[in-house]
Amino acid sequence: MKIKDLVYLIAFVLVIITISEMIGFQSISVGDISIGLLPLVFAIVITMILGLQFFRKGFWKQIYSKVNIEFSGKYLLFIMLPLMARYGADVAPQIREILQIGWVFIFQEFGNLGTVIFGLPIAIMIGLRREAIGATLGIGREGELAYISEKYTLDSKEGRGVLSLYIIGTLFGAIFFSILAPILLGLGIRVEALAMASGVGSGSMMSASSASLVAQMPEMESTILAYASASQLLTSFLGTFTMVFLAAPLQQFMYKLLVRGEK
Known part of the structure; x- marks a missing residue:
């Protein structure tokens, strides 16, 4: 994977995260039930929409290239390691x-x-x-x-x-x-x-x-x-x-x- 592709991919991720965090937590009321939509949900939806074939032109085609997709899937486990450490920190106070x-x-x-x-x-x-x-x-x-x-x-x-x-x-x-x-x-x-x-x-x-x-x-x-x-x-x-x-x-x-x- 080229350094330029990696830089574009990281920049794209940061932009999506920023937009999603700016939207923030949103709540939708359906009768007596309140459904919470997290920034994570908006991040997934945005990347799904931009990943549609209609948008895969020019810069977006480069972002969703096969190389970037394979790279992201391959190193997903390493990205999840800090989350695993967080699990342990959350469990410890309630261990008894x-x-x-x-x-x-x-x-x-x-x-x-x-x-x-x-x-x-x-x-x-x-x-x-x-x-x-x-x-x-x-x-x-x-x-x-x-x-x-x-x-x-x-x-x-x-x-x-x-x-x-x-x-x-x-x-x-x-x-x-x-x-x-x-x-x-x-x-x-x-x-x-x-x-x-x-x-x-x-x-x-x-x-x-x-x-x-x-x-x-x-x-x-x-x-x-x-x-x-x-x-x-x-x-x-x-x-x-x-x-x-x-x-x-x-x-x-x-x-x-x-x-x-x-x-």
Whole structure:
């Protein structure tokens, strides 16, 4: 990657961040429910719009070049490292309370099986076959991407399935979670439960969900961030084992049961 391309990419990111922060947190009321839209949501929407083929001309074509996209995807993990450190800092002050209900965090890991139990039959019903294996193994983040790429390669049908879900999650995941969390809070679900549910294994989704909850209940900021961070750390660690030893075998069994006669 050329230095000039890197400079343009960094400048573009800084401009998007500045615009999004200037917009700031916005709240939309739908009946008795208040939906919070974070600067992160606006940043995603702006970059999505500018990434449309219609705008990919001249300077914008250079920004959204294949080299820049591959570079951003390759080093995404390093960009997330400061966020992982923040998780630990948020968990530490609430560690005693978290340990007291630790079994709940472990029990929620079985929720990772939901994508297989509910998603696989629906995917097959709408016409997917081997692609459904990659698309329903989990929420399609880095863990699932690595597992599918190692076992099937990304050029396979399974690889196309997980890549499709990864792209969709990147584009819409944070937006969906930032809207869903305050809606569920308005329906009376406890904020602690929603904070725990925010840790699904995606840093952007967790941040969007927990920040939306904090915006609704700022007096519980430390509790929300601690629960969400602990859940995220546990999901990142245990989620891999759940996927390999539970989700993948269950998925293979269900696939053979639902798609009979396929070799």
